[in-house]
Amino acid sequence: MQGVGTRRLGELARLVEGQLEGEPATPIRGLASLEQAETGDLSFVTGPKYRTAAEQSRASAFLAPPGLELPGRPVIRVADPFLAVARLLPLFHPEPWPAPGVHPTAVLAESARVARDASVMACAVVGAGSVVESRAVLHPHVVVGERCRVGEGSVLHPHVVLRADVDVGRRVVIHAGSVLGADGFGYVFDGTHHQKIPQVGRVVVEDDVEIGANVTIDRATLGATVIGRGTKIDNLVQIGHNTVVGADTIIVAQTGIAGSCRIGSRVVLGGQVGVADHVTIGDGAQVGSQSGVHRDVAPGGAALGTPAIPAAAARRTMAALPRLPGLLRAVRTLERRVAELARRLGDDGGR
């Protein structure tokens, strides 16, 4: 199906640096999953277990890895079909950048500075001493508090709050409803009440970070809570005060990191993980979902379970667990048999 936005298969193969097996002039209208693809769509096969689905698909062509044969169907060979999809999607779904300018309903403090080519949309607020840099986008109802920075080309989705003293780098994306810079959770019990420790530190979000929806990242007590360059954070994650996260780390949804932690670079924390305060997780470490991490994890380590232990040991324990009730019975049987044998030998076990 030809039309606006239709591309030729040969052009797409070149864009992803793939090898084309098929007719380069084949028109491609869009990308779709194997099940949902129609004539005119390019689909993708990530492994042999999807071969049957591919054969039954109505797609006009496929992105597929070397060795995965689809006789009679046009294929673009690429090492990683999903990476190719990531590259081609913007072609068919161009996201128009919002028009620059400040919406008349936006509220800017006198001392706020907003770049001419930034977009400040309906009802957005920019507080005293804050800076919105070139091509940054504040979606409707974003609230930027005092002494914040929104770096070049960063996008804050609706209802994002930067409370105060939050520094957001360049090309950062923060999804709707996330709150950066709320007070850390710090009290001292004076014998009668919990006295609040004022939280006067900052939040620093480095370049190319992406933060999901309804996330909370607290400001430091003193100093800074830091999210390192290129790190990606999923929805509903909590990051406590003074925690420092390295670069290119992945934090999956609903994970909570307490205060004063050191999370390395290229770490992967699964979903619903809890990390206790002052814990260090080394570069490249991986923590399985729902784990509770109370001790440091070495660089490159894998941790799992509550409390988290090395993942291989945790998996053995988890696999053994359902056998525990049977084990209890087996040991009771053994005790009876040993007592019986001892009786026969005239041995009362010293009792």
Next chain:
Amino acid sequence: MQGVGTRRLGELARLVEGQLEGEPATPIRGLASLEQAETGDLSFVTGPKYRTAAEQSRASAFLAPPGLELPGRPVIRVADPFLAVARLLPLFHPEPWPAPGVHPTAVLAESARVARDASVMACAVVGAGSVVESRAVLHPHVVVGERCRVGEGSVLHPHVVLRADVDVGRRVVIHAGSVLGADGFGYVFDGTHHQKIPQVGRVVVEDDVEIGANVTIDRATLGATVIGRGTKIDNLVQIGHNTVVGADTIIVAQTGIAGSCRIGSRVVLGGQVGVADHVTIGDGAQVGSQSGVHRDVAPGGAALGTPAIPAAAARRTMAALPRLPGLLRAVRTLERRVAELARRLGDDGGR
């Protein structure tokens, strides 16, 4: 106590199709729990364990199941007293529907279409190409992005965000702060950085769904994330991209469902459950709170634990767990006794 909104007990019995044991003219002013009820209130007894509390209650009458005797007190007999409460509450607490119209502070895109009898309240935003149908209500500060639909009679509470391409059916309720249509969490590691996979799919919420506060439901990569008709979702739940949830399913607070899952109809997921990506949970299955589901659950199945296994087996394991330290000691004792017996038999166990 008679007054505005006072009803007669006989009328209430008819409304819930119950059998009245007592004076139909008894005036009833409101509903209250056994402890908080005053003269003039109708209360409810759900089972025999609340009989003493009922006897001590000041309520003027009771909704009670057959067989639960309360001598000398007026009773409306119904099979399910709580269902009767649900039916009678709106009578005493009528929730006035907001007046139709668009508040002067609301911001509507030129291409947005809002029904004449819809309510668009203070500072609400409706983006390009979006539709707000008849009698729908956008509470203050709701942000409806581009190409969305808010179906007939649906209510979006304050600060709800429909990011883009979100289709909300009829009579849907979404509580405050929830975000539908944020980007799914999808990246491909290119060897150096995490490359974002553009998320260009939709979210579809079918009729009669209710969604709690500060929930996040991500848009699909391609295709749609779907919440089926009549499903009820509690607060702070996360639903990943491309996941499809069936009809009349219950998802309790803080549960997280990863991407590309298939959750059936009439499923119950307890609180703080985690479901790994690509998992299928069959119709009518039940998953216990805090479980971590990594494998499919059959229709009608019950799963529990991390990793989740059939609930009966998981309960046996959980009951046995506190006996593990004692078991370790018992086995050490056995090993000593067996070694001793072997020595007496002149057997060294092959060692």
Next chain:
Amino acid sequence: MQGVGTRRLGELARLVEGQLEGEPATPIRGLASLEQAETGDLSFVTGPKYRTAAEQSRASAFLAPPGLELPGRPVIRVADPFLAVARLLPLFHPEPWPAPGVHPTAVLAESARVARDASVMACAVVGAGSVVESRAVLHPHVVVGERCRVGEGSVLHPHVVLRADVDVGRRVVIHAGSVLGADGFGYVFDGTHHQKIPQVGRVVVEDDVEIGANVTIDRATLGATVIGRGTKIDNLVQIGHNTVVGADTIIVAQTGIAGSCRIGSRVVLGGQVGVADHVTIGDGAQVGSQSGVHRDVAPGGAALGTPAIPAAAARRTMAALPRLPGLLRAVRTLERRVAELARRLGDDGGR
């Protein structure tokens, strides 16, 4: 380094009622951690394990407990250095109270009453029948619904929602994005669909409570959900309908409490804890992080694990768990040896 806001060490010692060892005229410009302190900063040492860091610090003086020697360095002796920090921080980081008045973009219902010296900031909304008391602060985009109260000196950060019938006491702080008064999660299954039980009760937040960001606290079905005086709640916590929390309790991030619970005073719930409905947790009890509490916890008790049991027993179980796979092997070995011994004795174990 002297300047605006510089204080003398002697003055600071007096303010925290500490004993000064050093020159009272020493100028102090601010507070900083041991690592980040520069000349002119006062730092703090909470225990002997930080002595080396203190000796290497560039701080001009230290808050330190009795007995912790730092030869040649000025020290203010205090029993609890962190409590002293909490008291001194506001001195160096005064938080200016917002100017009173109603911003022109705020939207007030006719029947709303706002004290003259309250602050209602940009785009804030106050609904019908609601009251904002003296010196209360509604940050930008706060939505106060119908029949609510915001008590004297309380601060609601951006995007906080009080849905309806929410009573907030005095000196309460609610951080950004939190939702109080959304409907509780209550349905009755009528055999076909989940019928909603109308939620018409209230939320009561007593004086001096602090609530984190993106928290959800549901209104009661009937009666009230209550947060007791001085209680502190961290980010992303869920509190169900009709639950009553006592005074001076601590609830750490991402914990979820179901409906109709009774949580005592001075309780501590760790992070990511789940509490099932109708559970009572007694005064002063402590629950370890990620626990799942299904049964009552006695006053002063300590609970841990899923399902939660007394903490000491749970710790023994957790410590024993990694030994389970080895135990399975040991028991199999024992069974073989016992069978062998029995054979030698001519005993077939009754089989």
